[in-house]
Amino acid sequence: MSAFVYRHGVLHAEACAVPDLVRQFGTPLYVYSKQALVEQYQRYQDALGDYDGHICYAVKANSNLRVLAVLAEAGAGFDIVSGGELERVLRAGGKADRIVFSGVGKQKDEIARALAVGIHCFNVESYPELELINAVASELRLVAPVSLRVNPNVDAGTHPYISTGLKANKFGVPIEQADAFYARAADLAHINVVGVDCHIGSQLTDIAPLAESLDSVLALVDRLAEQGIQLRHVDMGGGLGISYQDHETAPDIEGYIDFLKQRLASRGLALVLEPGRSIVGDAGIFVTEVALLKEGEEKNFAVVDGAMNDLLRPALYGAWQRVQPVVPRTEPDAGELKHWDIVGPICETGDFLAKDRALNLQPKDLLAVMQSGAYGFVMASNYNTRPRAAEVMVDGDKVHLVRRRETLDDLLALEEGLH
Numbered sequence: 001m002s003a004f005v006y007r008h009g010v011l012h013a014e015a016c017a018v019p020d021l022v023r024q025f026g027t028p029l030y031v032y033s034k035q036a037l038v039e040q041y042q043r044y045q046d047a048l049g050d051y052d053g054h055i056c057y058a059v060k061a062n063s064n065l066r067v068l069a070v071l072a073e074a075g076a077g078f079d080i081v082s083g084g085e086l087e088r089v090l091r092a093g094g095k096a097d098r099i100v101f102s103g104v105g106k107q108k109d110e111i112a113r114a115l116a117v118g119i120h121c122f123n124v125e126s127y128p129e130l131e132l133i134n135a136v137a138s139e140l141r142l143v144a145p146v147s148l149r150v151n152p153n154v155d156a157g158t159h160p161y162i163s164t165g166l167k168a169n170k171f172g173v174p175i176e177q178a179d180a181f182y183a184r185a186a187d188l189a190h191i192n193v194v195g196v197d198c199h200i201g202s203q204l205t206d207i208a209p210l211a212e213s214l215d216s217v218l219a220l221v222d223r224l225a226e227q228g229i230q231l232r233h234v235d236m237g238g239g240l241g242i243s244y245q246d247h248e249t250a251p252d253i254e255g256y257i258d259f260l261k262q263r264l265a266s267r268g269l270a271l272v273l274e275p276g277r278s279i280v281g282d283a284g285i286f287v288t289e290v291a292l293l294k295e296g297e298e299k300n301f302a303v304v305d306g307a308m309n310d311l312l313r314p315a316l317y318g319a320w321q322r323v324q325p326v327v328p329r330t331e332p333d334a335g336e337l338k339h340w341d342i343v344g345p346i347c348e349t350g351d352f353l354a355k356d357r358a359l360n361l362q363p364k365d366l367l368a369v370m371q372s373g374a375y376g377f378v379m380a381s382n383y384n385t386r387p388r389a390a391e392v393m394v395d396g397d398k399v400h401l402v403r404r405r406e407t408l409d410d411l412l413a414l415e416e417g418l419h
């Protein structure tokens with residue numbers, strides 16, 4: 001059940017009325033639900049059950065320390081893509097031996113730190129990277145656990161910017177080259193090959209492309225076994241989508257994991273998954289206030305105090321997210337339903353949160369952009385010298401400020417050269 005529901009005509013986050021949160025913390029504001037976060041993680045964990053493996057939450061989706069701490073406490077592992085994300089996970093109480101390290105450009109110092117703390121494995125994406133990891137491990141007199149990220153050349157059927165499993169994408173090693181890659185890795189003294197990894201894209205609403213990728217991955221696993229290279233785990237990445245629009249249905253997490261377990265069990269393979277959006281996406285909203293209404297001949301614009309720097313998905317991918325009034329107007333004061341483009345104050349035509357939405361609006365109205373828990377705050381910037389929004393997490397009727405609003409002093413603090 002959604003943690004964001006109307007009660008007595010007011011949008012609530014769990015037991016907290018959103019207007020109360022706004023009075024306390026201002027706008028624009030990210031609001032997360034602890035209950036929604038834990039419930040969604042628990043679905044993955046329960047579906048895995050006592051099957052050997054890890055649910056490694058993809059930190060990039062929402063890396064707030066409190067979000068990570070809640071998931072660490074629930075028992076999550078983590079998928080990281082930088083040294084910065086590694087430190088976040090460790091600070092939040094995540095266990096190093098449940099971390100997988102993905103990404104095409106891992107740096108020497110990031111590799112060294114990950115080796116020193118003892119992560120579960122590196123998801124390697126190229127030969128030069130494999131050699132770098134071997135060299136760093138050799139310097140530290142350690143052995144690096146490694147999984148190869150294969151690119152199965154499968155169309156994930158998602159937005160081209162978030163599709164990662166095609167030959168044209170920069171990710172992974174083409175699956176036809178994987179046999180040779182493993183043979184070479186097996187010869188390196190400081191590399192221990194433990195698995196195979198595949199992540200074909202994000203916001204998938206159909207699991208057929210994942211099943212197709214799994215076929216190729218398992219054929220590779222079987223070929224390697226014949227050559228005496230026995231892998232211990234298969235990591236199918238993340239990618240399960242959520243319902244941003246009514247016509248989109250989120251894939252069935254339990255059904256998907258059951259399917260994976262069935263395919264892996266006969267080969268004695270453990271299962272690793274790296275879900276991001278499907279854990280945190282529904283657990284957050286972005287709240288913004290209408291600053292002014294600008295009605296025109298062709299278009300009506302509602303200028304709000306949130307912008308593309310706060311929530312980039314609409315500008316970057318043309319993404320469509322639900323926009324709901326925090327306190328919907330009711331008869332007899334419902335006013336006139338008009339179509340609005342919800343735009344921010346930034347000097348870019350692409351600065352919109354939504355287009356052509358039928359709403360009854362007045363200045364100072366609060367709007368909630370739903371499904372903003374994933375790839376929301378993490379993609380925020382300071383463009384137009386806009387301090388980034390505050391983030392709060394509700395837990396029943398309690399609310400915790402989990403990142404304070406930035407100030408102008410925060411923004412200017414790192415700049416030098418005036419005197």
Ligand SMILES: Cc1ncc(COP(=O)(O)O)c(C=O)c1O
Pocket residue numbers: 058061079102103164199201202203237238239240274275276277278
């Ligand atoms: C390697 C890797 N793993 C996991 C994820 C998480 O994906 P999602 O948020 O779609 O579950 C991503 C992002 O797409 C990724 O690049």
Ligand SMILES: N[C@@H](CCCC[NH3+])C(=O)O
Pocket residue numbers: 060162202203313374375
């Ligand atoms: N940022 C993207 C997802 C990218 C996934 C990263 N591999 C989105 O908002 O949809």
